[in-house]
Amino acid sequence: MHGGNDERVDQGRVTLQAIAERLSVSTATVSLALRGNSVVAEATRERVRRVAEEMGYVYNRSAASLRTDRSQIVAVGIHDVTNPYFAELLGVLDEQVGEVGRSLLLGTYGESRERQQRVLRTLKEYRPDGIVFCPADGSLLEDFVSLAASRIPAVQIARYVEGLAFDFVGCDDCGAIGLGIDHLVELGHRRIAMIGGSERTSTGRDRLRGYREALSRHGLQYDRALVQTGHGTRDHGMRAIGAVLQADPKPTAAVCFSDLVAFGAMLGLRHAGLEAGQDFSIVGCDDVAEAALWFPALTTLRLKPRDLGRHAAAFLHSRIANPALPPRRLVLPAELVVRASAVPA
């Protein structure tokens, strides 16, 4: 320990305390100054800021959080970030939440209820200011009682669970599929299949319902052989289109639960020697980026994840500000975007 050592030796612990000592002021002053509170003199604020910078101070949010009961964390629970629709949702959420100085704590759980339970519990332990989540396939009301009990402001996104008194923002799933059917009927189709959509998910149920209702609106008969429920994956789409093609009489068109399913279906069609947009009509749902670029370009129902994300963030922030708000529901309209995968019968 020879002389000439400088202050940088123990720079591992730069706290308010350290700054306060260096400046011979109190930690209270430093705290206030750093947060720009105008109760401390402009000159002091400046000095504090400079020294903090110089000492390499970094705010400790755990400490602040413990003290204030605000973590500036928004937890988000979704099944799959790999699904482009949800990836986009996640992106928007991050943007929106970042704008008000909060950060996203992420948890994914596939479609497993059990993992969802674990993830939700862990997320809660970080004391997020709020949480936005998309209930896993098959979720039951009881899965969320402890979340509700925690009183953490929560908003359900895209999917809801029946009877849960949380905010919800989603799309008009029923109406979306209706639009798709309308379009196909206009094109002259009479035998229209429905591919994908889990009955254990609100989006699945609502889109399936949209299918049935639209059919009956057009005086078409519901045929169980034309519907292949399942997860919203490419794989399912590919397998399901094959199954549906076995029906007699054959369908001439299909609406899909999602674009991913539609992509799978178009591929399955090709395996069966058919081509979407020629021998068979396909309409997707979501309008992910890839949809416009496919060949044939996918006719689909646009669901606008950006709007979803924006509104979810707004709901959450207002609820954080005022937890007493009654639960709200926002259902965004879908819109048909006509491209090349659906053609006259």
Add this chain to the structure above:
Amino acid sequence: MHGGNDERVDQGRVTLQAIAERLSVSTATVSLALRGNSVVAEATRERVRRVAEEMGYVYNRSAASLRTDRSQIVAVGIHDVTNPYFAELLGVLDEQVGEVGRSLLLGTYGESRERQQRVLRTLKEYRPDGIVFCPADGSLLEDFVSLAASRIPAVQIARYVEGLAFDFVGCDDCGAIGLGIDHLVELGHRRIAMIGGSERTSTGRDRLRGYREALSRHGLQYDRALVQTGHGTRDHGMRAIGAVLQADPKPTAAVCFSDLVAFGAMLGLRHAGLEAGQDFSIVGCDDVAEAALWFPALTTLRLKPRDLGRHAAAFLHSRIANPALPPRRLVLPAELVVRASAVPA
């Protein structure tokens, strides 16, 4: 305030303290018991656990974090979750990190250095146990001095910045493109374009280098008119293919910086009246899920984001355990997957 009120009245504050009082033991015992420490009697542990459960206790990680200097948070900074390659990376990271009881704190910054600065600073404030990030386009060494000074275990993923003494795990970008060129040359192509890849990114530079080196390896001449650098987006791919088609003599094939670029390029080709896999050959890079499903199915270089994510997590965890480790570099090999978008000249 009539009688019959039960304990659930103020359930807002269930702390170790509260449990301890209820059981007439100390908070230390409760803490130990809840964490399953075998120093407390099995019977006590059980009692504590039951009461905690019953009272709706939820662990407060801010408090623990403050005390232990461990947050169980892994911060991740990336430019874009909407890019399927990075979405997949994110998904794997979440899985891996979850397995050892940590959670992901997410920050995105587009390709903006400035946003990256803000995001990194915020992430640090949560005192993550570690951080994995992909440097934004144009990042400079100086952008990370404060991260380095913070001594938070860090690993760079996919892209690295020259001279940064952090761990790195990425792909053999140079070799990947080389494989692509080899394939095209074997198919008889001599005029091969390169589309996408920013020079302000290690992946861009390395892939561009791979292009040049492979060309010269095959005795082909490097022609500036055949390379269109730019971001790894579909848009860029679509615009760039047009530009490259102006060259004289025309190229007969192109390697793309990424699958996204390749998708854009294939679309651009169509606009120009050409068809990939017939009149022109395209090879992508990444092998995202969509690549196999496109028409024509994309011949591409598989980069295995899952392996990347797994190794990054492993690097991080070992470094958290032992911060003194020297910086490591892991470069995963790429592999050619032949499909239908590249054909004989």
Add this chain to the structure above:
DNA sequence: CTGAAAGCGCTAACAA
């Protein structure tokens, strides 16, 4: 305009 002091909920010595 600034300082002193208490306390958020937890864990880790150390003592009993």
Add this chain to the structure above:
DNA sequence: TTGTTAGCGCTTTCAG
């Protein structure tokens, strides 16, 4: 095997 105690770094009265 369990209890006592101090303290992590911050914010917030309340005094001065």
